[in-house]
Amino acid sequence: MTTAKRALKKYFGYDHFRPLQEEVIKSVLQGEDALVIMPTGGGKSICYQIPALIMEGVTVVVSPLIALMKDQVEGLHANGVDAAFLNSSQSAKQQADVMERITEGSIKLLYVSPEKLLSHEFYYLLLQLKVNLFAIDEAHCISVWGHDFRPEYAKMAYLKKQFPHVPVIALTATADNLTQKDIVNQLGLVNPKKFNSSFDRPNLSLNVAPGKDKFKTILGFLRQRPHQAGIIYCLSRKATEGLSEKLKNAGVNASYYHAGLSAEERARRQEDFINDEVPIICATIAFGMGIDKSNVRWVIHYNLPRNIESYYQEIGRAGRDGLKADTLLFYSFSDVIVHRKFIEESAQKEVSHAKLERIQQFCDAQICRRKILLNYFGEHLEENCNNCDVCKNPPRVFDGTIIAQKAFSAIVRLKEKVPAGILIDVIRGSSRQEILSKGYQKIKTYGVGKDIAHQDWQQYMLQLLNLGFISVAYDEGNALKLTAQGREVLFGERLVNLVHLASMKSDPEVKPILKTGKQEAREGLFEALRKLRLQISREENIPPYLVFSDASLQEMAQEEPTSEFEMKLISGVGVRKYQLYGDLFINEIVEFGQKKNQEAKKSGESFYQTYEYYKQGFSVEEIASIRKINPVTIYSHLASLYEKGADIDLTEYLNSSELEQIEDAYRSLNETGNVKDLYLFMKEEVEYYKIRLGISYLKVLSSS
Structure with a gap:
């Protein structure tokens, strides 16, 4: 070894x-x-x-x-x-x-x-x-x-x-x-x-959204992720073409891929995506298994996948380099109908229907989605992941141990040979002929759950399944089996929290993290390194990630190596890679640092002059006149200085009504901080410079 x-x-x-x-x-x-x-x-x-x-x-x-x-x-x-x-x-x-x-x-x-x-x-x-x-x-x-x-x-x-x-x-x-x-x-x-190996991919965020206003949601999603590569999986060839066209009309560089294209055209489009010539591809599931692209930053499912295996395999194409990546799945009943039609025309109907039902349950669930995925593959996660839409917007829970014990006792007494529907009928004391003919009314737990409605039992059983306390044997008529964790609950060794059915909700609110000046500088260096990587890849006619992965570039942007020794400490920089590209990337890092220092010095001197005049009591108009600078630039200086901790009263230039209006727009646009977007959102009623001041005020308020 x-x-x-x-x-x-x-x-x-x-x-x-x-x-x-x-x-x-x-x-x-x-x-x-x-x-x-x-x-x-x-x-x-x-x-x-x-x-x-x-x-x-x-x-x-x-x-x-x-x-x-x-x-x-x-x-x-x-x-x-x-x-x-x-x-x-x-x-x-x-x-x-x-x-x-x-x-x-x-x-x-x-x-x-x-x-x-x-x-x-x-x-x-x-x-x-x-x-x-x-x-x-x-x-x-x-x-x-x-x-x-x-x-x-x-x-x-x-x-x-x-x-x-x-x-x-x-x-x-x-x-x-x-x-x-x-x-x-x-x-x-x-x-x-x-x-x-653990199926846990903690770098992937998991999000499910209702299948309405999909295009509007996608545009908002992309606006927050400029320059990022991603895949949008669609159920049909027609959908890939239509969505690609709509994206291009909206100014997004996107293409489509499906099995109906010629082999040459498929190869060309795949190469364009791999080489970062086209960052976004709308594709059927024919696309992806042959993609060894490490810097895919997100995956969207425009339609419901046919099973959890497919879903997991497809979202796995994002974040292969271990860096943060996002996934979004749109869920609608119309997709379920289409899948059911396909299943009826294929072999393995029973298993395929059961697996389709599990992906539906994943979408409907109100517990940590990562727990559900891991439990499906036989892996148990104790803590919530805090990186899925349910964890970020958790519903209310209660102690459901007694409910679980009633179900688990019935599963054991029925020798783990019945599916969920029959189990619920037994627990609720159903007098259906099928129940009575098999003698199920004689078991001790017959009727112990008659106080809970049938549809509520279905939801609780779904939660217990997704939590990993029970499993489904698809090859045994969908019989329910008790897992080791379920037996611990049955014998009083573990408690179970279930979600209050009344608290289930959708449409989670996503709150992006505000970036510090240091983070922005690091992202600037990453972007410079990314451009250098793209230039090299085009010159050598190889995919950019074969030069260095995003993970290696991120580490370079973080550590800023400027010698052979430091560069070889970067993960992914082997002997051959250093020989080929090491000096080029070191030079880029050094040049970027020198440029930033010069800009900071120049900017700092200008900001300092503005601040000196401000402390002396000059108005913005007077400072602009003295320095022969546009007043809007002076307001921008004051906003930046305020973010850096300078003793400046921004409310001197904003009344409470304007500040409230800016804050509402800022929150509505998910705190993007883009002045133009806010200006248009507020129907051009608030001036640019006031929006700039308002954003700085809100940033400092949020971080305090």
Whole structure:
């Protein structure tokens, strides 16, 4: 593992492995099969790339999409690793060249499609190579329960039969228990080690909004996130085209992507998005699995996803670099109807309907949304996340332990074999023929909950499900099962808080955080570094994030490294990256600092002169006349000085009515601080300079 850590620093610029990576790598180096469930952005690739770099021979990586292979190989090349891919996008000569390099032993990682892996030609090539590992990426595609079933994946069990001594590692971002079992069986893995990384992505904010005024909401969302890259997922091709057109008409640089476009056009649009030429893409779910873009800052679901697995996989494309990212899901019953129609035309109807119901429950829930997601994947979160719309606008709760115990006792007495509907009928003492014919009226908990309405029991059961006290066995007729946490409640070892049904509400208020001068300066440096990165990426014809990730740029903006030693301490700056770009970014940081110092000195001198005249009792008009400066500029000086703590009375220039009017507009526009927006919002009734003074007054008031 010492060698592994050296390789991690040398090639990828990281000092430490992320959670579970080290354990997975140890298992692979010991020759064991493994199943790795690790969320998008959790660092799955490192789990097989590091072993490939330090073991003798070649690692074969099976990847479902050409774009994904291309991104992975380009990323490895940027880090100084010799890797290649074989797929249908290459000419016969290109493939022959790759095969020659493989047989020479110069390639450490070879990416192939499942179709290529299953070809006779490739099988004979494998017999000539020293293969040290097979890595199956996006392994959920193997399973019929997975959301992107791929028939070729189901034939890969031959790997263990033909190469029994070569370890196989299967990796995916999302897989419930059914899918995990299926992956192991389909691949024929031998006593695989299972690694379930935490599904918690605390950097992602989770928000659900009603499906009304969607376009207006999106424009407001984008206005608060200028220059950020994001994906808007739509249910239909027509919706992607229509929304993209509306955004462009509103002055937003956006494009669309769906399977109806030609392969060449899809590739071009994807490249434009990856290379930051078009920051926003409106897409169907055909878009995303092949995107290895680390600086996607937000994901919007214009329509309801078909299940929680899809939702989690898609929001996982935001914030892969670990920085703050936002998600927004629009929820409407019309989307549910469309999904139900699709399900009726497909296989696996019962399971698909149940999973659609769970994503509905997620949207309707009034408890921490992160708890619901983690519980769905078998992970329990004790505390609320404080980074979802429900946590930020919490409903009232009460001690619901007795209610929970009644339900849990009935589940146990019914031997965990009935779905929620029957359970509620039993608890409420229903005399339906189905209940009586099975003798359910004889169990001790029959009728113990008749004082609670049926629809209220449904809501409480939903909360208990989302809290992780019960689970649903989809392959057993949706039977309810009691979890370990649920048993603790049943036996009086744990209390349960439930949400008062009357307190459930929607349309949460979002309050953005005010930025300090230091934060604004850091963001200015980040933007300068981002522009330099974009310039380099265009010159070298590679995606910007392959130069440096947003996370690396943020750390540079924070730490301001100005030497080789300091730059190599930045996460993501390995040996090769420093050789290529280190000096360029150090120079940019130094120049930015010099420029800011000059501006600050010049600005400070001007502000100081204004303040000296103000303290002497001169009016704004007199100061402007003396200094030969526009009075509006003098007001701006006073506003800035006030924010910095200067002893200035801004109410001298604003009456209480004007200040109240500015405050109402400021709050209505989510405290954006944009003078022009406020001016237009107030129908041009309050002068610009007064709005500027009012904003400064409110900022200081909020921070005090």
